[in-house]
Amino acid sequence: AQQKVDPKDPQATALGYVDDTTKADTKRFPKHANDQKCNGCQFYTAAANTKEGPCTIFGGKQVAAGGWCSSWVKKA
Numbered sequence: 001a002q003q004k005v006d007p008k009d010p011q012a013t014a015l016g017y018v019d020d021t022t023k024a025d026t027k028r029f030p031k032h033a034n035d036q037k038c039n040g041c042q043f044y045t046a047a048a049n050t051k052e053g054p055c056t057i058f059g060g061k062q063v064a065a066g067g068w069c070s071s072w073v074k075k076a
């Protein structure tokens, strides 16, 4: 399996990635909302009911279903 995204890695910190959307930095990202989660994001390539899944923004590394980053885009 692909490795998990480390919230401390440079790309993750640049995008404000967190494993828990409620922990997002809302000062830095004022458009964040708690109903925005990786499993509802366009770039999450697993089924929505999975605990974690690959994110294309992070090169296919695993992100938490309930995570978030500033590249979040609502799944079409």
Ligand code: SF4
Binding pocket: 017, 037, 038, 039, 041, 042, 043, 044, 055, 056, 057, 058, 063, 067, 068, 069, 070, 071, 072, 073
């Ligand atoms: Fe989560 Fe989407 Fe950001 Fe990937 S791009 S980490 S799926 S919010």
